[in-house]
Amino acid sequence: MSAIDDYIAPFPGPVRKLLLQLKRTIQKAAPAAVETMSYGIPTFDFEGKHLVHFAGYARHIGFYPGARVGAAFEREFSKYKTGKGSVQFPLDEPLPVELVGRVVRFRMDQTLANATNVKRPATKTAKKATQKTAPKRKGAAPRRR
Helix, strand or coil: CCHHHHHHCCCCHHHHHHHHHHHHHHHHHCCCCEEEEECCEEEEEECCEEEEEEEECCCEEEEECCHHHCCCCHHHHCCCEEECCEEEEECCCCCCHHHHHHHHHHHHHHHHHHHHHCCCCCCCCCCCCCCCCCCCCCCCCCCCC
16 A cells, blocks of 8 residues: 555545545556655655645645646636645536646646756866965054964
């Protein structure tokens, strides 16, 4: 049993069913993603970066694809309660699996694009040791050692 399964197990039947459906949808959309826990909630990582998170609550399923996804899916998310980087799927509605799959694939594309566009810093060179000198005193004789 994975850490995500351990997280899902204690939820009541209907919530557990939606959480498992969401987990399977993410796995199907991102088979290369790695299951983990982050911030105390189920997370899928891809290429060493967080892809999406999700969590169960009393009245909704929280889905956290990140803030940059909201604008790209603004129309699709308009029927749900949203926040910066989050979407709430009500428990009394079917889970939008097709939308979740598209969001996950979009996040994978973002992650890959960012990985290829990242400028790598030049190799570090050894810093020269700097000597600390006391500030020169005006009008004073040089110090003797």
